[in-house]
Amino acid sequence: xxxxxxxxxxxxxxxxxxxxxxxxxxxxxxxxxxxxxxxxxxxxxxxxxxxxxxxxxxxxxxxxxxxxxxxxxxxxxxxxxxxxxxxxxxxxxxxxxxxxxxxxxxxxxxxxxxxxxxxxxxxxxxxxxxxxxxxxxxxxxxxxxxxxxxxxxxxxxxxxxxxxxxxxxxxxxxxxxxxxxxxxxxxxxxxxxxxxxxxxxxxxxxxxxxxxxxxxxxxxxxxxxxxxxxxxxxxxxxxxxxxxxxxxxxxxxxxxxxxxxxxxxxxxxxxxxxxxxxxxxxxxxxxxxxxxxxxxxxxxxxxxxxxxxxxxxxxxxxxxxxxxxxxxxxxxxxxxxxxxxxxxxxxxxxxxxxxxxxxxxxxxxxxxxxxxxxxxxxxxxxxxxxxxxxxxxxxxxxxxxxxxxxxxxxxxxxxxxxxxxxxxxxxxxxxxxxxxxxxxxxxxxxxxxxxxxxxxxxxxxxxxxxxx
Amino acid sequence: xxxxxxxxxxxxxxxxxxxxxxxxxxxxxxxxxxxxxxxxxxxxxxxxxxxxxxxxxxxxxxxxxxxxxxxxxxxxxxxxxxxxxxxxxxxxxxxxxxxxxxxxxxxxxxxxxxxxxxxxxxxxxxxxxxxxxxxxxxxxxxxxxxxxxxxxxxxxxxxxxxxxxxxxxxxxxxxxxxxxxxxxxxxxxxxxxxxxxxxxxxxxxxxxxxxxxxxxxxxxxxxxxxxxxxxxxxxxxxxxxxxxxxxxxxxxxxxxxxxxxxxxxxxxxxxxxxxxxxxxxxxxxxxxxxxxxxxxxxxxxxxxxxxxxxxxxxxxxxxxxxxxxxxxxxxxxxxxxxxxxxxxxxxxxxxxxxxxxxxxxxxxxxxxxxxxxxxxxxxxxxxxxxxxxxxxxxxxxxxxxxxxxxxxxxxxxxxxxxxxxxxxxxxxxxxxxxxxxxxxxxxxxxxxxxxxxxxxxxxxxxxxxxxx
Numbered sequence: 001x002x003x004x005x006x007x008x009x010x011x012x013x014x015x016x017x018x019x020x021x022x023x024x025x026x027x028x029x030x031x032x033x034x035x036x037x038x039x040x041x042x043x044x045x046x047x048x049x050x051x052x053x054x055x056x057x058x059x060x061x062x063x064x065x066x067x068x069x070x071x072x073x074x075x076x077x078x079x080x081x082x083x084x085x086x087x088x089x090x091x092x093x094x095x096x097x098x099x100x101x102x103x104x105x106x107x108x109x110x111x112x113x114x115x116x117x118x119x120x121x122x123x124x125x126x127x128x129x130x131x132x133x134x135x136x137x138x139x140x141x142x143x144x145x146x147x148x149x150x151x152x153x154x155x156x157x158x159x160x161x162x163x164x165x166x167x168x169x170x171x172x173x174x175x176x177x178x179x180x181x182x183x184x185x186x187x188x189x190x191x192x193x194x195x196x197x198x199x200x201x202x203x204x205x206x207x208x209x210x211x212x213x214x215x216x217x218x219x220x221x222x223x224x225x226x227x228x229x230x231x232x233x234x235x236x237x238x239x240x241x242x243x244x245x246x247x248x249x250x251x252x253x254x255x256x257x258x259x260x261x262x263x264x265x266x267x268x269x270x271x272x273x274x275x276x277x278x279x280x281x282x283x284x285x286x287x288x289x290x291x292x293x294x295x296x297x298x299x300x301x302x303x304x305x306x307x308x309x310x311x312x313x314x315x316x317x318x319x320x321x322x323x324x325x326x327x328x329x330x331x332x333x334x335x336x337x338x339x340x341x342x343x344x345x346x347x348x349x350x351x352x353x354x355x356x357x358x359x360x361x362x363x364x365x366x367x368x369x370x371x372x373x374x375x376x377x378x379x380x381x382x383x384x385x386x387x388x389x390x391x392x393x394x395x396x397x398x399x400x401x402x403x404x405x406x407x408x409x410x411x412x413x414x415x416x417x418x419x420x421x422x423x424x425x426x427x428x429x430x431x432x433x434x435x436x437x438x439x440x441x442x443x444x445x446x447x448x449x450x451x452x453x454x455x456x457x458x459x460x461x462x463x464x465x466x467x468x
Numbered sequence: 469x470x471x472x473x474x475x476x477x478x479x480x481x482x483x484x485x486x487x488x489x490x491x492x493x494x495x496x497x498x499x500x501x502x503x504x505x506x507x508x509x510x511x512x513x514x515x516x517x518x519x520x521x522x523x524x525x526x527x528x529x530x531x532x533x534x535x536x537x538x539x540x541x542x543x544x545x546x547x548x549x550x551x552x553x554x555x556x557x558x559x560x561x562x563x564x565x566x567x568x569x570x571x572x573x574x575x576x577x578x579x580x581x582x583x584x585x586x587x588x589x590x591x592x593x594x595x596x597x598x599x600x601x602x603x604x605x606x607x608x609x610x611x612x613x614x615x616x617x618x619x620x621x622x623x624x625x626x627x628x629x630x631x632x633x634x635x636x637x638x639x640x641x642x643x644x645x646x647x648x649x650x651x652x653x654x655x656x657x658x659x660x661x662x663x664x665x666x667x668x669x670x671x672x673x674x675x676x677x678x679x680x681x682x683x684x685x686x687x688x689x690x691x692x693x694x695x696x697x698x699x700x701x702x703x704x705x706x707x708x709x710x711x712x713x714x715x716x717x718x719x720x721x722x723x724x725x726x727x728x729x730x731x732x733x734x735x736x737x738x739x740x741x742x743x744x745x746x747x748x749x750x751x752x753x754x755x756x757x758x759x760x761x762x763x764x765x766x767x768x769x770x771x772x773x774x775x776x777x778x779x780x781x782x783x784x785x786x787x788x789x790x791x792x793x794x795x796x797x798x799x800x801x802x803x804x805x806x807x808x809x810x811x812x813x814x815x816x817x818x819x820x821x822x823x824x825x826x827x828x829x830x831x832x833x834x835x836x837x838x839x840x841x842x843x844x845x846x847x848x849x850x851x852x853x854x855x856x857x858x859x860x861x862x863x864x865x866x867x868x869x870x871x872x873x874x875x876x877x878x879x880x881x882x883x884x885x886x887x888x889x890x891x892x893x894x895x896x897x898x899x900x901x902x903x904x905x906x907x908x909x910x911x912x913x914x915x916x917x918x919x920x921x922x923x924x925x926x927x928x929x930x931x932x933x934x935x936x
Contacts, residue, residue, distance in 0.1 A: 045800055048516015048769050050784075050894045053800070062530065068518040248802060248863065250892035263533040282891075301516050302769050316518075330530075332513055332521070334716060395716065424718035424763045426518045430470045 014016050028223040028350050029323070030123065030279040032266060033342065035084070035227070037077065037134060037159075037234040040289030041316050042301020043256055051248040051301065052256050056264030060283065060322045065331045065369060069422075070319025071338045071380050071392075072287055073361070075308050075405070077159065078102040078136050078461060079383070080286040080339070081229070085117045085137065085148075085360035087343030091184060091386055091454055095137065096463030098385035101308075103136060103406070105162050105186075109460030110138015111148060118343050119225060120149025125350045128219040130210045133229035134158065138460070139187070150227070154211045155337060156186045159232040160201060163187075176296060179236035181377055201238035204231055205255075209262040213269045220273055228266070229286075232261055235293050250295055253361075267322065277325040279347065280369075284339060288314040292406055304428045308405030310382040310389040311428055312397075329371055335375040336392070341365040379446055386459070388450075391443050395423040396436065398443045416440060496691040496818050497791070498747040499590065500684075500734060501810065503552070503695070504727055505545065505602060505627075505702040508757030509784050510769020511724055517767065520724050524732030528751065528790045533799045533837060537890075538787025539806045539848050539860075540755055541829070543776050543873070544849055545627065546570035546604050546929060547851070548807070549697070549752040553585045553605065553616075555830035557810030559854055559922055563605065565929030566853035569776075571604060571656075573630050577928030578606015579616060584826060586811050587693060588617025593818045596687040600679045601697035602626065606928070607655070614659050620696070622679045624654045628669060628699040628706075631655075644764060647704035672699055673723075677730040681737045688741055689816070696734070697754075698727055701776035703761050718763055735790065745793040748817065748837075752807060756782040772896045776873030778850040778857040779896055780865075797835055803843040804860070807878040809833040827921060847914055854927070856918075859911050863891040864904065866911045884908060 008412035030156075033309060043049050046058040046066060053090045073083030074090055079102075082088075082095030093115050103109065111117070119129045131145035131153045138144070139157035146153050161176075169183040185198035199207075212228045232238070232255045239254035243261070247253030262285060264336035270276045289298030291306040291313075300306050300313030307314055319337060321327055340362035347354055348364045361381075382390035382397075390399045399418040403411040419433035419440060433440060511517050514534060541551030542558055547570075550556075550563030559566035561583050571577065579585070587597045599613035599621045606612070607625035614621050629644075629652060637643045637651040667675075680696045700706070700723045707722035711729070715721030731751060738744045747812035754928075757766030759774040759781075768774050768781030775782055787805060789795055808830035815822055816832045829849075829898040835841035850858035850865075858867045867886040871879040886909060887901035901908060 040515060042770050045536075046516075048510060048514075050770065051802060051891045053802070055660070055800075058800070068513075166627050248891035250889075253892070294898055299895070302510050302518065302767050332523075332526075334519060335520075421718075423519045423716035424721070430762055 003324070028125070028127075030226075030275060031127075031223050031346055031349070032226045032228065032270075032279060032281040033084075034263055034266065034281065034283045035081075035133075035229040036283075036285040037229070037231055037317065038287060038290045038298060038307055039233055039256065039259075039285035040298030040300045040306060041303050041313060041318060042299040043233075043289065044318055047318055048301050049249075052246065052253045054256065054260040056260045056267065057283065057320060060263060060267060060281070061320050063324060063329045064320060064322035064327050065333050067319035067321070067333050067337055069336050070317055070332055071315050071336070072284070072317055073315075073338060073340050073383070074308055075287050075314035075382075075384055076101050077286050082111055083135050083361075084339040084342060085111070085119070086115045086287075087340050088115070088362045089340070089361045089381065091358065091383060092361075092457065094457040094460040096383065096385050097459040098387065100461045100464065101385055103138060103461055104464065105139070105158065106465045107138075107461065108140065108463045108465055110143025112141060112460065113142065114148070116355065117148045118346055119145065119227065121343065121347060121352050121354070122225040122350055123149045123151070125352050126222060127350065128222055128224040130215040130219075131155070131227045131229070132215065132225065133208050134160075134231045141192055144192050152215070153191050154416065155208065155229070156188055156199070156204075156231055158186065160184060160186060160204070161233055161235055163198075165198070169357060171456065176236050176293065179238065181238060184236065191291055195404065201231075201236065202240050202244070203257045204238065205262055206240050209265050212266060215274070216266070216269050217273060220275065220305075225346075230262070232259060233298060235290065235296050237296055242361060251298055252298060256298075279323065280326070281322040282342065283318065283320040283322075285317045288317070288405070290405070300425050306405045307455055308407070309403060310399070310427065311402065311404070312385050315382055321369055323369070331371075334445060335368050335369055336370070336377045336380060337365050337368060337375065338362065338380060341377065345369070381450060388447065391446055392422065393439070393443050393446055395421050396439045396443070397422050398440060417443075478864065483811075496593070496595075498692050498694075498743060499595075499814055499817070500696065500738075500747060500749040501552075502696045502731055502734065502751045503549075503601075503697040504751075504753040505699055506696070506755060506758045506775055507724065507727075507753035507786065508766030508768045508774060509771050509781060509786060511701075511757065512786050515786050516769050517717075520721045521715065522724065522728040524728045524735065525751065525788060526637050528731060528735060528749070529788050531792060531797045532549070532790035532795050533789060533801050535787035535789070535801045535803075535805055537802055537804050538752060538785055539783050539804070540752070540785055541806060541808050541849075541851070543755050543778055543782035543850075543852055544569050545754050550579055551829070552754075552807040552810060553579070553587070554583045555808050555828045557829045557849060557851065559851060560827065560829075560925065562925040562928040564851065564853050565927040568929045568932065569853055571606060571626060571929055572932065573607070573626065574933045575929060576608065576931050576933055577673070578608060578611025579808060580928065581610065581615070584823065585602050585616045586814055587613065587695065588821070589811065589815060589820050590693040590818055591617045591619070593820050594690060595818065596674070596690055596692040598683040598687070598692065599695045599697070600683065602628075602699045603697070609660055610819065612657075612660050620683070621657060621659050622730055623676060623697070624656055624667070624672075624699055626654065627702055628652060628654060628672070629703055631666075632730040633666065643716065644704050644761065647706065649706060652704065654834065669699075669704065670708050670712070670896070672706065673726045673730055674708050677733050679733060684734070684737050685741060686788065688743065693814075698730070700727060701766060703758065703764050705764055720764055720766060724766075748794070749790040750810065751786065751788040753785045756785070756873070758873070770895050774873045776875070777871060778867070779854050779870065779872070780890065780894065783850055783871055784816050789837055791837070796839055799839070801836055804845045804848060805836060805843065806848060809845065809926050813837070849918060856915065859914060861907070861911050861914055863889050863892050864907045864911070865896070866908060867912065885911075
């Protein structure tokens with residue numbers, strides 16, 4: 001596929017922020033999204049992990065709502081994050097690719113300015129907007145958080161395993177097993193300025209956390225949106241001294257336990273600042289565990305496969321919502337929900353009126369959060385790059401193509417599709433296509449309806465600066 | 469192996485019940501053990517199941533202590549139950565076998581009278597003792613609960629799939645997929661009397677529950693021990709009308725959700741009767757999920773394999789302890805613990821002095837329950853029948869022989885043994901034997917010490933009435 005690099009311009013989206021003048025009224029909640037990187041469905045104690053301790057996330061779930069069927073919109077990083085930030089499938093924004101599946105340091109593309117981000121939407125509503133951590137939606141100036149509605153940015157603009165300095169350390173994967181931070185030299189930025197190359201990754205989570213807390217404390221006067229996207233537990237794994245070597249789950253556990261500490265810091269700060277009852281916090285991850293990294297990759301618990309796959313383990317994630325006084329404590333929610341739903345949900349909470357021409361794949365999940373009604377989502381599309389691999393409707397999931405996240409396994413097309421009942425068979429072991437011909441026909445119609453809404457756009461991921 | 473059926477006589481165990489006269493003092497807690505049958509490690513919401521709702525067990529865990537590393541002593545029913553009831557490995561009591569691995573209706577053996585049961589120990593201390601549900605430690609008169617220290621018994625004395633009436637219903641496994649209760653004709657007993665043959669299994673859980681509540685209400689005046697052992701979710705699966713067809717997890721989920729309801733009834737009754745703060749309740753299962761029954765079998769969550777196997781999925785189980793006011797709420801305990809430890813723990817709580825000549829494999833787990841000290845257990849032996857297949861010491865587990873619970877897979881001996889670090893690799897995927905020669909040597913010494921304590925005894929399981 002040939003691509004044309006789009007001329008990027010700040011698009012004139014007709015965004016109407018209803019009640020923009022009274023942005024500071026207490027009815028507009030603060031919103032915090034905490035995103036982990038490559039954390040698996042089964043990696044938190046409250047999702048059944050036997051040896052990782054996550055008391056803060058467990059408490060967040062106990063005081064809030066824990067989703068069992070929360071999905072991201074892609075099985076790898078860049079497209080998943082694009083979907084979260086726009087409420088749209090990556091196929092619509094061009095933030096997916098089949099050869100290059102995420103953005104790399106030599107990529108030239110990024111999230112088009114024509115896309116409406118959560119940050120821009122909320123900024124228009126009078127929110128202070130801060131991005132801390134991993135971005136991965138384009139590292140050239142026009143794609144950075146500060147070009148997409150964030151007042152500020154602090155972090156590594158892509159993955160922490162990028163910009164490997166091959167002049168130091170062992171070759172290949174060996175570098176990951178006893179990683180030293182100097183093996184990797186990614187940029188560390190404040191706003192659009194590179195502060196350092198190759199930051200000390202053992203300090204990454206504490207630094208991000210300090211910045212997040214600073215942001216919260218600095219913006220008590222008006223509503224704020226904090227997008228706190230950790231680089232971990234993506235490999236290479238690093239934990240600070242306080243956590244290194246402390247978990248039963250090895251280095252991976254150390255790193256997750258430090259993330260858990262960080263979540264606790266955020267919630268404690270919200271409480272201490274008297275903001276808890278006016279703040280919605282949502283925790284999730286960008287995709288499933290990177291299983292090829294063995295014990296340095298996470299666990300999808302009872303789900304099949306992991307990162308890079310459209311089996312459940314690749315795209316079903318922990319999802320925890322917390323808002324004391326508004327979200328009933330201790331609820332386990334089994335409804336279908338997605339990171340695609342965050343933008344429309346936040347729009348409803350902030351009173352933003354969305355552009356009429358905006359084609360969203362997300363739905364407002366407020367009824368689920370506040371127990372005011374049934375969920376509006378009954379379908380989930382599982383893309384791998386630009387290809388639709390699977391569709392879930394209700395409890396059933398049809399696979400048209402399957403492919404393991406283990407890179408070497410080739411894709412397998414299925415005609416007729418495989419069909420699993422995820423309720424009775426969450427591990428996708430027993431094909432029930434023969435027993436439910438009506439379901440497959442119904443899903444085929446969904447696919448037809450869906451495809452009619454998809455217009456081809458150039459991939460932002462495939463184009464790269466040529467390297468010698 | 470040839471066996472001699474032992475002459476059964478009530479053994480004169482020198483049981484000294486310290487303070488027997490003041491048995492009714494409030495310092496002696498009531499004790500309730502609730503045992504599920506073939507429930508997997510991953511089958512409860514609080515252990516991460518995505519589609520089964522278990523609000524009562526989740527609440528029990530939130531108000532009590534949830535163990536992540538709780539083991540039973542065998543991978544199938546009869547030996548596991550014998551171990552729980554005696555605090556001794558089945559190899560010592562003869563309650564295991566290599567050809568016949570559980571007791572069947574034509575078996576002639578059972579738990580020898582020389583074995584001290586929890587019930588007899590507590591009865592000697594002045595407890596009222598009741599057994600409700602599945603026994604499976606011998607159905608001939610001398611082996612029944614009422615011959616082993618229980619004042620009363622109410623239930624099916626073995627598995628609910630036994631005594632298949634082949635004159636009705638489909639042949640073979642087909643009978644399990646849409647089971648009707650009349651396909652099976654096991655005895656239903658009160659004390660030593662058979663009340664019915666082929667009880668309506670859809671009513672089993674409600675009947676057992678009603679009996680358990682009646683027992684609790686009838687014995688408020690003195691301390692009681694209730695052993696409440698469900699027949700479910702062992703196949704064939706049956707739920708009462710209130711639960712049938714109600715779960716997202718199909719019939720298996722219906723059955724587990726009814727068990728969860730039953731647990732809620734017990735805890736609610738203890739609260740309503742003012743007994744909660746003087747009652748220890750412990751919930752677990754006898755072995756892992758029966759995976760060969762596909763969606764009618766449960767899930768071991770992130771653990772490997774299931775029932776019939778000494779991989780973790782076969783023997784690591786949910787373990788939840790509850791005692792309001794004594795056990796700190798919401799604790800997740802990662803220490804090694806076992807059903808073998810219940811007898812010595814209850815002995816400590818009831819003030820029973822155990823016979824000096826009693827060789828126990830269990831240790832008092834009170835320090836874990838009450839947070840008064842470290843656990844006393846650092847080793848776990850995994851037997852399959854009479855053979856030692858694996859040993860866990862600390863975080864490491866060595867496998868000398870592995871065998872899947874899927875019947876058709878042959879056993880695989882390992883020399884050198886496989887070694888897994890269960891902390892960093894709970895799914896037993898990565899053999900680390902080469903990296904830890906010292907650990908294997910250490911475990912070899914444990915095995916040597918252990919074997920020196922084991923004296924061969926006749927198997928109670930192999931001998932059967934000849935059938936034409």
